[in-house]
Amino acid sequence: MKTGIIGAGRVGCSLGKYFRSKNADLVGYYDTNAAAAKEAAAFTQTAGFNQVQQLVRESDILFITTPDSLLVPVWEEIKGMSHRNQIICHCSGALSSDSFSGAKEAGVSCCSVHPMLPFSNKFSSYQQLEHAFFTVEGHPYAVEIITDLLTSYGNEVCQIDGKAKPKYHAAASILSNQVIAVLDMGYRLLKDCGFSREKAIAATAALVRQNIENVISQGCVHALTGPIERGDVSTVEKHLQVLNPEDAALYRMLGTRLLAIAKEKNPAQNYENMEHVLNAVAYEKENGGFQ
Secondary structure, three states, rough: OOOOEEEOOHHHHHHHHHHOOOOEEEEEEEEOHHHHHHHHHHOOOOEEOHHHHHHHHHOOOOEEEEOOHHHHHHHHHHHOOOOOOOOEOOOOOOOOOOHHHOOHHOOOEEEEEEOOOOOOOOOOOOHHHHHHHHEEEEEEHHHHHHHHHHHHHEEEEEEEEHHHHHHHHHHHHHHHHHHHHHHHHHHHHHHHOOOOOHHHHHHHHHHHHHHHHHHHHOOOHHHHHOHHHOOHHHHHHHHHHHHHHHHOOOHHHHHHHHHHHHHOOOOOOOOHHHHHHOOOOOOOOHHOOOO
């Protein structure tokens, strides 16, 4: 089936290059930025289209890979151009296929397709798609065709409920984007200790990487170590003493989540004192405003 892509950004370029590496019949790209469409076409050795109706007319499957805010406007623009039995997909993690209002009347089958992967580079992220996990939801026909397509490439695909998309995307964002905020906090604290940013990242690479590997191979409960898991109250108190209020608040919030995991790992251990230290209101009241 001939496939076209509307949106020549990081996701569009990456998917197109990946599809081409699997010998898919990729027609080409349309983007309101003609230079971007031309660049993506050159990258994937396909065509850049000056008019969106051209691309729509030549494609059996269309991927809309624009930012979420442009998805509905693009759909409304192409809805009247679509031909019957065409499959139209978007790649938003947060939005469902309900974004395609009027799809039945237009005679098309729609779905959302989301690769659980951070697209950090327009021209190299496609290499990671080889091992990417995809989620899909929408019209049964579209879901079946796209699932068969991706599984034929060797990817694992999971069908989810469209109503769960916001929570699903929140989970993906926490596991991907928000982890960076935690890492940045650690690197910043090491910089206060005399490390350069580059040295902090290099020095902790094995620590960070091994911890993630442990979680993946063993699960969160068995991978958990550290002073909270051990019930080492004095060390946690020392940590809080040197943190500014904002960092201390984040430490306590994350620590409370870790404590719940620690209790699961060590059900016989008494964590009452640790709970008290991590409870900001009770602890500050006793310690005269101490963080």
